[in-house]
Amino acid sequence: SAGLNDLAVRAGLKYFGTALRESAINSDSAYAAILSDKSEFGQLVPENGQKWDATEATQGQFTYSSGDITANTAKKNGQGLRCHTMVWYSQLPNWVSSGTWTKDSLTKVIQTHMNNVMGHYKGQCYAWDVVNEAVADDGNWRDNVFLKTFGTDYLPLSFNLAKAADPDTKLYYNDYNLEYNGAKTDRAVELVKIVQAAGAPIDGVGFQGHLIVGSTPGRSSIATVLKRFTALGLEVAFTELDIRHSSLPASSSALVTQGNDYANVVGGCLDVAGCIGVTIWSFTDKYSWIPETFSGQGDALIYDKNLGKKPAWTSISSVL
Numbered sequence: 351s352a353g354l355n356d357l358a359v360r361a362g363l364k365y366f367g368t369a370l371r372e373s374a375i376n377s378d379s380a381y382a383a384i385l386s387d388k389s390e391f392g393q394l395v396p397e398n399g400q401k402w403d404a405t406e407a408t409q410g411q412f413t414y415s416s417g418d419i420t421a422n423t424a425k426k427n428g429q430g431l432r433c434h435t436m437v438w439y440s441q442l443p444n445w446v447s448s449g450t451w452t453k454d455s456l457t458k459v460i461q462t463h464m465n466n467v468m469g470h471y472k473g474q475c476y477a478w479d480v481v482n483e484a485v486a487d488d489g490n491w492r493d494n495v496f497l498k499t500f501g502t503d504y505l506p507l508s509f510n511l512a513k514a515a516d517p518d519t520k521l522y523y524n525d526y527n528l529e530y531n532g533a534k535t536d537r538a539v540e541l542v543k544i545v546q547a548a549g550a551p552i553d554g555v556g557f558q559g560h561l562i563v564g565s566t567p568g569r570s571s572i573a574t575v576l577k578r579f580t581a582l583g584l585e586v587a588f589t590e591l592d593i594r595h596s597s598l599p600a601s602s603s604a605l606v607t608q609g610n611d612y613a614n615v616v617g618g619c620l621d622v623a624g625c626i627g628v629t630i631w632s633f634t635d636k637y638s639w640i641p642e643t644f645s646g647q648g649d650a651l652i653y654d655k656n657l658g659k660k661p662a663w664t665s666i667s668s669v670l
């Protein structure tokens with residue numbers, strides 16, 4: 351039977367993709383086999399390997415061994431690549447977050463980081479998440495070293511520097527909880543307008559899509575919120591989709607609800623011309639950040655811990 355990427359492409363998307371967990375790919379051949387099947391996953395994104403702490407833990411010393419795992423796997427399998435991420439408050443080394451910066455010195459730090467890391471992957475990334483999670487859940491700007499140093503000027507600055515580092519990749523703003531169309535979404539719309547008003551380039555907004563079974567917005571609500579950004583001339587994508595059970599074990603009816611929730615998200619994307627693809631944040635419950643981060647929650651993905659397809663897999667395949 352056709353894989354999810356084949357179905358997604360037939361339905362008009364550019365790809366259906368997954369994050370790659372760097373610690374699993376070389377030790378788990380069954381995991382690697384599913385991940386490497388291009389008919390199932392047409393695009394990969396490194397779960398951690400391209401983040402600042404993985405690539406420039408020490409100022410000026412660049413490491414690509416982890417990020418290259420995903421880039422090389424995608425290349426070998428003929429899969430596309432999303433790249434993640436540049437300017438983010440988390441997984442940011444202390445030398446950046448606790449440094450004493452002027453606007454000039456922090457600009458040089460961001461520029462050097464982008465020129466090296468984006469330069470290393472130049473020509474390989476369909477898109478880069480240039481700025482990640484700049485808005486807090488209550489709709490305020492997220493406090494971080496970049497905001498402290500520049501105010502919101504770090505937003506256009508980051509997009510301008512990214513354009514110079516890799517002129518041909520799509521430049522994205524990426525965040526979670528934008529799906530609910532509340533104060534956080536309003537601020538993300540403002541963010542796009544700030545970047546555009548400054549004359550800086552921005553091509554897309556990534557909806558991370560870290561959602562909860564039974565609380566996921568319906569298909570038309572998803573389409574409505576995506577359209578707030580396509581109306582600004584941008585493309586949109588789901589970039590880190592997972593839909594977690596808030597308590598475990600999941601009942602069989604909860605597994606059906608999870609499938610419906612996945613179908614609503616993918617269906618909402620299909621309903622918006624500028625929604626170009628869906629990436630899930632790992633594909634199996636065997637390897638997921640959810641139980642590591644949200645205690646007691648989990649089983650958020652579309653393959654179970656034994657790498658068997660869950661009802662959610664079938665629900666997505668039916669909507670595509």
Ligand code: XIL
Pocket residue numbers: 397398482558590638639
């Ligand atoms: C997560 C990874 O999945 C974990 O392995 C890591 O320990 C923490 O980061 N938003 C993002 C992703 O943009 O980079 C995060 O990934 C999940 C939330």
